[in-house]
């Protein structure tokens with residue numbers, strides 16, 4: 001009987017100890033996975049039990065956003081707390097780009113490192129490396145390790161861009177010094193096959209549909225050319241396992257201190273070449289199977305948290321860097337299979353990657369923080385990834401002021417069941433912007449109808465697949481020269497332009513957007 005008070009005391013003490021240690025933060029970041037690609041968001045043909053469990057144990061947001069409809073600008077905002085359209089040079093980067101976040105700038109990782117966190121990034125980087133003209137055979141500096149990460153295991157850009165090697169803490173993994181790496185985004189190296197010829201295309205493991213006909217790596221064409229580094233070239237099929245291994249290793253190694261893990265999966269970016277064990281897991285071909293692979297990686301990371309007894313004191317967030325895309329440059333049957341299975345990768349929205357419509361930036365967003373996030377809740381609070389530097393700093397017990405000066409809003413209340421932002425801005429690669437509030441979305445006109453035609457002419461390939469019917473395309477083309485206003489609650493697919501009928505709403509949102517733009521558009525990156 002005398003044991004009871006002791007047990008009670010030790011419970012109180014352990015709760016106290018847990019409270020004293022700030023929570024770990026795990027950010028599960030998907031690539032090109034759409035709002036509608038997960039079971040918990042309504043996907044019928046893609047099993048995602050681990051993400052579904054995360055949602056059931058936490059809060060699933062219906063209005064969570066990345067800041068841009070492509071990768072680099074979204075990741076730039078995610079790490080810095082600043083909208084990418086404010087800066088030049090934040091569009092999709094080639095694999096030889098310099099690091100666009102200069103050392104010394106506030107980043108989500110640097111802020112957490114200052115608070116004593118171990119900070120790791122594992123996966124796709126795509127924010128550039130070095131200071132230009134990187135020598136891949138030497139220590140790369142600056143790398144993520146100079147802008148706040150205490151550990152990094154990354155690919156430089158994307159799976160479809162050279163160099164096709166992993167970089168750990170600034171060094172290419174597995175490089176044989178006798179076979180140095182060189183890359184070029186200008187010209188092929190002697191002996192490179194010409195992947196534009198039918199004969200070479202016939203030999204490919206996965207044929208290209210647009211672009212992706214430069215370097216030949218593992219039977220697949222990529223963007224840019226690469227020479228040497230043969231022993232260091234990654235294996236596309238085991239890449240997901242390699243990233244999950246590193247993520248779990250990071251958690252195990254840092255279990256005794258607070259940590260932040262930014263897990264930037266490559267799924268389901270092109271080329272969608274993954275382990276054969278995923279083949280056929282969905283009727284959607286490689287694009288759907290890759291989402292299953294991602295869900296497995298999430299399962300492994302969540303299991304590692306459980307195994308280390310850390311799940312209770314860890315904030316886990318899942319989200320994606322931009323909306324879905326079907327054909328993004330390889331013939332992997334995404335368009336055909338998607339149609340046959342009637343899968344809606346952007347859920348009820350139109351558009352996807354590259355698009356200013358909701359499908360471009362409204363993405364899955366799940367938060368689980370036991371004791372803080374309401375359980376099994378669906379929240380319609382507005383939340384943007386640009387808020388996360390402030391939110392994470394706050395959650396870790398720090399002062400988010402440096403991010404609040406930029407575009408971060410402290411929407412941490414949204415994680416605990418409260419309200420989110422009042423408005424948020426989305427953008428595209430060409431810095432087209434839109435603004436929304438709880439109900440309305442305003443897209444400024446692109447100017448003269450002639451200009452609208454030009455934009456529409458560019459809207460081929462990846463853009464058209466998810467924009468709807470011919471009638472939808474035709475209407476978008478006609479209307480995009482002028483202002484557009486959609487009631488997102490009544491018309492999530494943005495088909496009924498209500499701008500003319502609601503001039504006061506247009507004026508209000510336009511004024512807010514103009515005020516935001518007045519703070520800076522297209523400025524040079526800070527040095």
Ligand code: NG6
Nearest residue numbers: 070071072092158210211212328329
């Ligand atoms: C495009 C590529 C596309 C993808 C995208 C970046 C072509 C024709 N298209 O230029 O395949 O790599 O860039 O995707 O090369 S993102 O998710 O990293 O933004």
Ligand code: CA
Nearest residue numbers: 031032071321
């Ligand atoms: Ca992406």
